[in-house]
Amino acid sequence: TILVDVDGYKTAQINALAILDVGDYTFGKPSRITVTTSSGRSGIINIEREVQMSGKTHSKGILIIAGYISEVFAQDMPLTLNATICFEQLYSGIEGDSASAAELCALLSALSDVPIYQGIAITGSVNQKGEIQPVGGVTKKIEGFYYVCKKKGFTGNQGVIIPHQNMKNLVLCDEVIDSIRNGNFHIWAVKSINEAMEILTGKSFDEIILLSKQKLKKYLDNLTSIGQPSKEKEG
Amino acid sequence: TILVDVDGYKTAQINALAILDVGDYTFGKPSRITVTTSSGRSGIINIEREVQMSGKTHSKGILIIAGYISEVFAQDMPLTLNATICFEQLYSGIEGDSASAAELCALLSALSDVPIYQGIAITGSVNQKGEIQPVGGVTKKIEGFYYVCKKKGFTGNQGVIIPHQNMKNLVLCDEVIDSIRNGNFHIWAVKSINEAMEILTGKSFDEIILLSKQKLKKYLDNLTSIGQPSKEKEG
Amino acid sequence: TILVDVDGYKTAQINALAILDVGDYTFGKPSRITVTTSSGRSGIINIEREVQMSGKTHSKGILIIAGYISEVFAQDMPLTLNATICFEQLYSGIEGDSASAAELCALLSALSDVPIYQGIAITGSVNQKGEIQPVGGVTKKIEGFYYVCKKKGFTGNQGVIIPHQNMKNLVLCDEVIDSIRNGNFHIWAVKSINEAMEILTGKSFDEIILLSKQKLKKYLDNLTSIGQPSKEKEG
Amino acid sequence: TILVDVDGYKTAQINALAILDVGDYTFGKPSRITVTTSSGRSGIINIEREVQMSGKTHSKGILIIAGYISEVFAQDMPLTLNATICFEQLYSGIEGDSASAAELCALLSALSDVPIYQGIAITGSVNQKGEIQPVGGVTKKIEGFYYVCKKKGFTGNQGVIIPHQNMKNLVLCDEVIDSIRNGNFHIWAVKSINEAMEILTGKSFDEIILLSKQKLKKYLDNLTSIGQPSKEKEG
Amino acid sequence: TILVDVDGYKTAQINALAILDVGDYTFGKPSRITVTTSSGRSGIINIEREVQMSGKTHSKGILIIAGYISEVFAQDMPLTLNATICFEQLYSGIEGDSASAAELCALLSALSDVPIYQGIAITGSVNQKGEIQPVGGVTKKIEGFYYVCKKKGFTGNQGVIIPHQNMKNLVLCDEVIDSIRNGNFHIWAVKSINEAMEILTGKSFDEIILLSKQKLKKYLDNLTSIGQPSKEKEG
């Protein structure tokens, strides 16, 4: 069963091309990551880690995302956020940081309510500054997503976002190369989470950040209003 | 001894068709799940997990439910909820996420005070967006609940809610098929928690959500009033 | 040495007929459970568990009690309670949930300050809704308490509360049967914690709940008054 | 080296006759227990337990003391107390609950600032209601303290407090019996912590409780004044 | 792939010459450390430690940094800081405290927003007083960074900061010695974190501390404003 969508827009949902750990064998199957955000003080919750299904480098990747989010959003206000990041229908554990760019994109979509095009999958890790870093198995991951799209039907807008450093290592098969040349399938090489988000959403990164800040401000106001009723009520 | 009810309405109680882990053998016996909710800050408490009787995927399922609840209810106010989810009279541990839809339904019943018809059992997992996902052993689970109802007496309204994706795999025995054809027993295939709750309660999902929000607002007011005495006392 | 009382009224103290784990052998000796309650935010503390002397199902039983208490008392105010539940002079660990009804009764006695008659022992588990559930070894437990009373002296009011579901399994010896027939010893079969409390205390359950709510309100006021000095001081 | 005092009054310090665990051999050497109390929210801290040198039943004993303290002092105000209980110069770990009465006495001395006569040692456990319970090795413990006093010099006021239930098991040597008969050494059998404190301090238990409540009220005021400066300062 | 920059200025980023643990073999490769800071109460977060990839002495080094930061910045206000320290693209774990001076420099850069020249790498440990302490493998580390600069292109400003105590042990190869003599490469021996920061940033240490205090005051004001809305809003 293919569990991912490869067309349409969804908020807080993304197709990551992660390395899945299924015992001796690893492969680059697209996985659906979902994120929820809400008012609270728990920060970013890696659901896989809570149940001991997250490897050390995957966990490190989520901590790096948390560092990035704090740097971007918690300079002029504290972060009063609960965000849960989940690999849906994954029962085998997740290793490596090659989904961290995907996880950050899904989180930014959840925060901004800007939907992500499900026809574009992404692989790559991200550092605390939002720069994309290279990962392994990119050729296999691109081909994997290509065949999922082929089976479910090409839209002409589908493709994969990869780290710019991995561009030089690609050795794609002829079918995928032809499809890219014909404009039926796409590869985007990116240097930053900014670029990736703009490709995935069609919106400017500035707008996404602005919308996210508005939601985080609302979450903060929710908590502030508990301790401090508004003047209107008291007047 | 059959420990479940198969008729009548009960709040915060449901018959789940989960895979029980009894050593080498697993089976699809109906289990009674109960939920309590109250004013507090502990969030959703998986009682089985607190005593190391919850497998990783069962625990992941409860975390996904918590993500869903936060997304739905904690946008305009923080969640100030204690909810305890319990498999009653289960001493052997619980594995798998095939009861997560049942657990979420029981929690929504507890939050809204809308009762659930005990003649309908449910199997299926749920994702952070409230979508129902397929599970294993559905045929065996349906037949298991059918025979419990048969022993305790058919009401004509009994049946099982299953994930829509599992519909194509069903290979039911003749007796159950006949009973379904005759309208004595039912199978409902659902895509979302919304559909499941409407079948289990006979109420609209919007009403259930509204009632739940009212209770959560009351719980929040309980906590707010500690830090902030009401105007009446001060006037 | 027999460490329990079998006559007189005591608050927050009960004779439970639990299964004690003493290595290879288990038996149904009466055990004294005591409870303290006080103003605080720690909730229900299972002392045996704090020192790793509580088996998984015993611990689950206490969590179920906590769920029940939250459902009953924390709808219109948060619970600001410390309650410590202790098996006095027990050094060998406790397993099973057959004392959970006893533990809940002792807790309700502590909360309401309504004393429990020490001549009545109890066995049975309780679910989150306050319903009594069947347990094992009931015959042996009844006979065990009978002989303790016999040694310490019958009062005519002594006996054992058991789950109604266990009534059909009793195979008591002639002496106990005769004693029951003569009205020297009693067996009460109950369906709910409400019934059990009324038998143990001679008070109505509604009164016990009302008194408990008053104490919990006092505990809450204690904490509220820290953050908010009374008007008198400020005026 | 004998590390204990056997004359004079000291606050928050007591000679306990505990069973010390030194590998294969256990003995009843007097040990100095000290307690500190201060303003805070950490409750009763068992220093031995913090460093994994406290056996399960010793730890249970301290939790029972905490239950007693909460019951006695936290009905009309929350407990805002840090108390550290320590076996001074003990490097080998402590097992059993036979020092729990001593620990509670030292804690009450610390809370009330009422000094304890160092010539009287104590053995016995205490339950959540403040009742003294029997312990093992009482004969050996009494003789052990007798010889320490003999070596350091009899004052005529020295002796040991024991649980009343242990009185019937005493098989003391002739020298100790003679000394007791001559009024040079004493044994007090007690039923409650109240009795023990009155013997150790020469003060009424009511006064000790009153003084303790005053200190606990002061500790609470310390914390309250942080969040809420008094009107006087602001006026 | 060489993952570090060796020219230009970057805030909150530094090239550390740490001992990396790759099984049997350790080496002095330059590693990029990044830091984020934000408003919060979590203090200094060692990301490697959170995922069990930090050895004991590395973890001790970060705790010493936290002690230094508290001593310098938390005398007249509490520290309300989240800071995440991360070895980017390091998957093998980090051992030893020879990067602690680098980590503290990156943290001070993040706090002050004063950028660090990426052409200068640093090795050395720091104590709670900000004094630099000697480390091992300094010769190898200097040569390692020299060859990275050579490959990426000399700027004439590049070099390595080392503990003054290590100066006497250096046995550099002729090429590096010549390069230093010719002013193409530099070695700075320092006694304190103050000296190191001035070399790395070209700014006075007093200015860096002042800017850091301003940011920490802003972070504190962010949190204070939650509990206490400003007068302006209320007026």
Next chain:
Amino acid sequence: TILVDVDGYKTAQINALAILDVGDYTFGKPSRITVTTSSGRSGIINIEREVQMSGKTHSKGILIIAGYISEVFAQDMPLTLNATICFEQLYSGIEGDSASAAELCALLSALSDVPIYQGIAITGSVNQKGEIQPVGGVTKKIEGFYYVCKKKGFTGNQGVIIPHQNMKNLVLCDEVIDSIRNGNFHIWAVKSINEAMEILTGKSFDEIILLSKQKLKKYLDNLTSIGQPSKEKEG
């Protein structure tokens, strides 16, 4: 390399003569202990313990210090202190409580800002009442410090503080005895932390306590001012 100073005054720094655990062999080398203090709520942090490099009795010693500090300083105000205690440049773990007097002295120096003369080293444990208790290996420790001073140069003011109970066990070599007789080196036998601090600092203990209280009051005011803006701002 000798890493300690043996002359001059330093605040929050002391030379402890502890037993270091280096596998099979233990020795009495002087170790530099540093302490930082700051505004906060974390209490006394044993850095060695945080990284699992502190043995049980060393950890117990720090908890005893915390008890002493609470007793002395947290009667009329809560303790709002972070203090980090660190053995600098120690990578091998620390066992035993023979440095606890040193640790408490360094902490009191940090709290009072009264400097400690670095030419005087100290060994000894301290109880919750501030009394000095005997330790092992005193002869070896004195001689060890004597030779460090000899190598670095005698000042005439150097020496070692030891527990008074250890005075009778000293078997010093002729050179050290002669040096003491000639007034070139000193041994001070102390009964209390008060005496030790006066020797180390040349200040009265009362003044040290007074200065410490002033700093702790400042730390408390820092935290209080967050929740409660000063009147000036509001006026």
